[in-house]
Amino acid sequence: MKSLSTIVAVALTTMAVVVSSATAAPALAAPARTQGGAGTLLWEDQFNGYGGPDPAKWGFQTGRWGASSGEQQYYTDSWNNANQSNGSLNITARRENPPDRKQAPYNFTSARVVSMYKQSATPPVRIEASIKMPRAQGLLPAFWTLGMQPGGEYSWPSQGEVDIVEIPGMYGPSFNLHGPARSNPNQDVKAGGSMNPVDSGFHTYRIDWLPTSITWFVDGIARYSLNQAQYEAKGGNWTAFSGTWPHYILLNVAVGNNWTGKTLNSTPYPQTMSVDWLRVSRL
Template sequence: MTSPRLPRRLLLSAVSLLALASLSTGLAQGAAPAPAPAPPAALAASAEAVTFSDEFDGPAGSAVDGGKWQIETGDNVNNHERQFYTAGNRNAALDGQGHLVITARRENPANYQCWYGRCEFTSARLNTAGRFTTTYGRVEARMKVPRGQGMWPAFWMLGNDIGQVGWPASGEIDVMENVGFEPSTVHGTLHGPGYSGSGGIGAGYTLPGGQAFADAFHTFAVEWSPNSVTWSVDGTVYQRRTPADLGGRQWVFDKPFFLILNLAVGGYWPGDPDGSTVFPAQLVVDHVRVTTGGGRPGGGPITGLGGKCVDVAGANSANGTPVQLYDCNGTAAQQWTVGSDGTIRALGKCLDVASGGTADGTPVQLYDCNGTPAQQWAVPAARDIVNPQADKCLDATGGNSANGTRLRIQTCAGTANQKWTVTR
């Protein structure tokens, strides 16, 4: 994304200021201190059990679940946004029909003061800091965005260490951003040290046929694994990013992040509302879900071309044993566990790219799990299985579905011999 937006930064409460003293701007009211990140070993051990879900069920007018979300308050000078984020349920409330409605209004009932003087608009911003963080997994929200010049809805994540390292060293993953002057397009972006603001690494997705995102609900998601983030809209993958996209700059996306939902009004990127903008404007959220997991106990089959299964040749657990296609037979040689640590395992060992190769045609094999990039895999909703180090897909050699066909990595082409169904 090449938009001229500046840092969003984090708006947090006076209670949080001590914990987040390294933030120099954008601080306001409403949050509690985030707990210190767990050490990596603890995260790896616990991640499979972590699931976040909010279906926003409750009586009309109810506030969001305070056990899951905190409400931020204040303005945001960093982007020159025009709104004041309010507390309570005035601008963020359940509608009684299973939705959260975040409302932006042209009003100022409490004489709120913004960076430019008396505020002209109110809205809401929620986050899960201090309530929920995740490292890796599928992060999704089903939403219907507002329409209108100056509207800027977003679903995004910040590194939980922002209070210690600041932004952009904390990292930011924008799952979905929309600006009102692009009614048919959303953006997904990574921000980190040396690639933040207008230099963020990302891409846009545009609906076909001139459809507008404000016309219907859509599901926006990222599939996040070690060294890989993949974006999709309604299950259609439109970009995947790995450390190879950063030109040698630091990848800061292998640690806990928390979630943020907000509806901004105006700012450098969307521009300000004009006479055509209708208020109140609403971001309607059907659900937010985070699923992390390493598959079901005991694993399950991975099926591909011709309905055949990914199979360890001869059910042999020796290092270097070929991995192939074979008739599905329910044996342990075909029971694979997709781990939250980015591994795919069978017979107590890992799916491995031979010799850590990155070239087309490099075979895959079974090998002792060793934590190297040769054993890291991303499994996005598009049904690719991708080795991020090589940025290549698991592939049935020659498009052959015969028993014994060797599996390898190959440039991703979206073909049937690179499509897999993983049983989780």
């Protein structure tokens, strides 16, 4: 998906092992809850403040994150790109002169809001949010996690990435997992599914994440599931998803990507992703 700009160049020099679903996954049964403390709220944000996101829960990753994977935006910490208003966190991509003064086609700003070093999640856990996500050619709004691998917090893909939901361009919600191959921590083993586009309103996107499996939901309906045995059968190393280390949460709107293609001159801007609420609960 959105590989970290400081490390993705290394990953691109290796042969990625890619396993993805070409069709929408069927609805699946929710995994059983574990005993003891099930349903306990660990942390949440209702985004009822005003101004920037709550600094006790969120920070920013600024600059040209994702540039090596074809992204066109400069991420800022400006309220112009990320702010709380009307009970939502609003992340807005804009066609404008960026702080580094790069010209077209890199003349976009956006925000990458992260809970790194502030809040985290470790399985067994439920992570969910109500989000209104834009659809437009070349756009990639996302709600996802990255692993806090000790000493490898920026070591993609070995740290592990869970894409709770992405909207690639004009397509429907996509659910993906990125992690390392057993034989090479720099090889990306990807597995995922997708579904038809949803309407333009708010939808609840969620994962139920156990130490040996992850199930993705949209509006309470399971759409894709992956377990440790299936991932390892593809050559992947499940360690990053086992609970060995926690993950932090990211919310961002990328512009352009090697996956989605460049945004078009005809694509209207600004484009905003609004998050009504976000919750992390123990399963």
